Amino acid sequence: MSRCSRRGAIPGNGTHPGRLLIPLAFLLAGLGIVAQGYLPPDDVLRHAAFGTTHRVWGEILVGRPEALFDQSPGWHAILRAVHAWAGCAPDGLVIFSILALLLLFFASGLPFVRCWEGWATALGLLFLADPALIKRFTLGRPFIFTSVTVLILLGDSRRRDVRPWGSSRHLAWLLASALAAWIHGSWYLLAIAPGSLFLAGRFREAFRMGAVLAAGVLLGGAFTGHPWAFLSGEVAHLRSSLEAVPASSLVMELAPGRQPLLPLGVALLAALPALLKGKYAPSRKDPVLLAILATWLAGYFFVWRFYLDFCFPALALWTAWRLEEALDLLPPSPLKAWAVPLAAAGILLAATLPNRGGRWSVNGAAGALDARSPRQAALLPDPGGIAYSSSMAFFYQTFFVNPEGRWRYVLGYEPGMMKPEDRAVFLALRRGQDPNTALKPWIAKMTLRDRVILEGPRCPRVPALQWDKAGAGRWSGRLPESEHEDELPSEGSPDSMLRVSRP
Numbered sequence: 001m002s003r004c005s006r007r008g009a010i011p012g013n014g015t016h017p018g019r020l021l022i023p024l025a026f027l028l029a030g031l032g033i034v035a036q037g038y039l040p041p042d043d044v045l046r047h048a049a050f051g052t053t054h055r056v057w058g059e060i061l062v063g064r065p066e067a068l069f070d071q072s073p074g075w076h077a078i079l080r081a082v083h084a085w086a087g088c089a090p091d092g093l094v095i096f097s098i099l100a101l102l103l104l105f106f107a108s109g110l111p112f113v114r115c116w117e118g119w120a121t122a123l124g125l126l127f128l129a130d131p132a133l134i135k136r137f138t139l140g141r142p143f144i145f146t147s148v149t150v151l152i153l154l155g156d157s158r159r160r161d162v163r164p165w166g167s168s169r170h171l172a173w174l175l176a177s178a179l180a181a182w183i184h185g186s187w188y189l190l191a192i193a194p195g196s197l198f199l200a201g202r203f204r205e206a207f208r209m210g211a212v213l214a215a216g217v218l219l220g221g222a223f224t225g226h227p228w229a230f231l232s233g234e235v236a237h238l239r240s241s242l243e244a245v246p247a248s249s250l251v252m253e254l255a256p257g258r259q260p261l262l263p264l265g266v267a268l269l270a271a272l273p274a275l276l277k278g279k280y281a282p283s284r285k286d287p288v289l290l291a292i293l294a295t296w297l298a299g300y301f302f303v304w305r306f307y308l309d310f311c312f313p314a315l316a317l318w319t320a321w322r323l324e325e326a327l328d329l330l331p332p333s334p335l336k337a338w339a340v341p342l343a344a345a346g347i348l349l350a351a352t353l354p355n356r357g358g359r360w361s362v363n364g365a366a367g368a369l370d371a372r373s374p375r376q377a378a379l380l381p382d383p384g385g386i387a388y389s390s391s392m393a394f395f396y397q398t399f400f401v402n403p404e405g406r407w408r409y410v411l412g413y414e415p416g417m418m419k420p421e422d423r424a425v426f427l428a429l430r431r432g433q434d435p436n437t438a439l440k441p442w443i444a445k446m447t448l449r450d451r452v453i454l455e456g457p458r459c460p461r462v463p464a465l466q467w468d469k470a471g472a473g474r475w476s477g478r479l480p481e482s483e484h485e486d487e488l489p490s491e492g493s494p495d496s497m498l499r500v501s502r503p
Helices: 018-034 043-050 071-088 092-109 118-129 132-136 142-154 168-185 185-198 203-222 226-245 262-276 286-300 306-329 336-352 393-401 422-432 440-445
Strands: 386-389 451-455 466-469 474-478
Touching: 018 092, 018 118, 018 336, 043 071, 043 092, 043 226, 043 393, 071 092, 071 132, 071 168, 092 142, 118 132, 118 262, 118 336, 142 168, 142 185, 142 286, 142 306, 168 185, 168 203, 185 203, 185 226, 185 286, 185 306, 203 226, 262 306, 286 306, 386 393, 393 451, 422 440
Parallel strands: 386 451
Antiparallel strands: 451 474, 466 474
């Protein structure tokens, strides 16, 4: 008979085969999502494309030289290794990214619960309460590794750190923080864990964890071969990403959130049996509870991703602990050994698999231009040219489909990386300025190899460019060749070999 063991026993549910339904449900959830053709529409596309090429960002983007460094070198090293080993195209690397990171997150809470069923149930209930949460953790992006690292540190903080320096526990923190800094790059986010210990009044433990994490971050930076430039560049990139555009133009994850209260209500309901029976009493010295409150408020008032990436995992872990205490109140029963894991697996799958609102039918690369098609190649820049666009979606899609395209993009995955004069045009277009006026700085420096790509239902009224429809709601503009014949390279010159013949 399976019954959650008493407090302190890890991993918990004995050896009864019923508990194996939980990892099976995790696997089925991940496979079921990707089997529906899900292709997220943002950064996973550029990560996957970058994983199939050995080019550097300076060969792909036009921007400030100091900003064109690889912010996720470890993740790209992993993707390139998978590409070399399995021969995956970008779409295969997207599937790998979604599955690997989602399963890593699912597994990350298991070492810190006595009943795997409690963790699975907590995840399922919170996914049902706020569907944005499961969408966030199926984006296949390396921020999930940082979220997992913070979750592990918070889960481990439940035990007092009384061992001497250099214990196996500290070694685990060191390696996890080094990998997080190397794989994702946003090393400063790891401060959430020791900060929560500090708020809980556990100052010595906060200092010790902070010191170990600082050493791990330096080690992760050392993996890149230029630690100071990498670590300081991450801070500079954060500052530029927040300052480069007005708040109204920030991507959703960087804007202040308006997250629903329902997940908090679900967590409180899950804790109600333990509260009523005196099994649990909230404490201002609980670092996990303080992390939940701090990151929820930070997400509401400042940056939404604090709620998505850090409040939710901590809330799921806290809810799992309260569900464990509620399960302890159930009387022993032979039926419980199978009923509890079946119910937990069912809740998780019901929260993840259904294609509600077409969420798993999304194809982020739909409408992308493919340079292998002669007709579509005419709409893209020639080799050596530049794609002038104010749409990050255009970059994600086009780079994903054409990872070896020999042109550069004036706007990539972050406006803060743009040169000031190009960012001024970007902001003018985002403010709705007339394209005929806003595009003048770009048109003045365009060559016959370049293209301007604009989004909109109607052909842009910019007489200086010749416009062609480039799909639904997208237009490609180029300089008229007849007016710029003097710019054409001479026959047989190296530059002439780069041009793509036009129909």
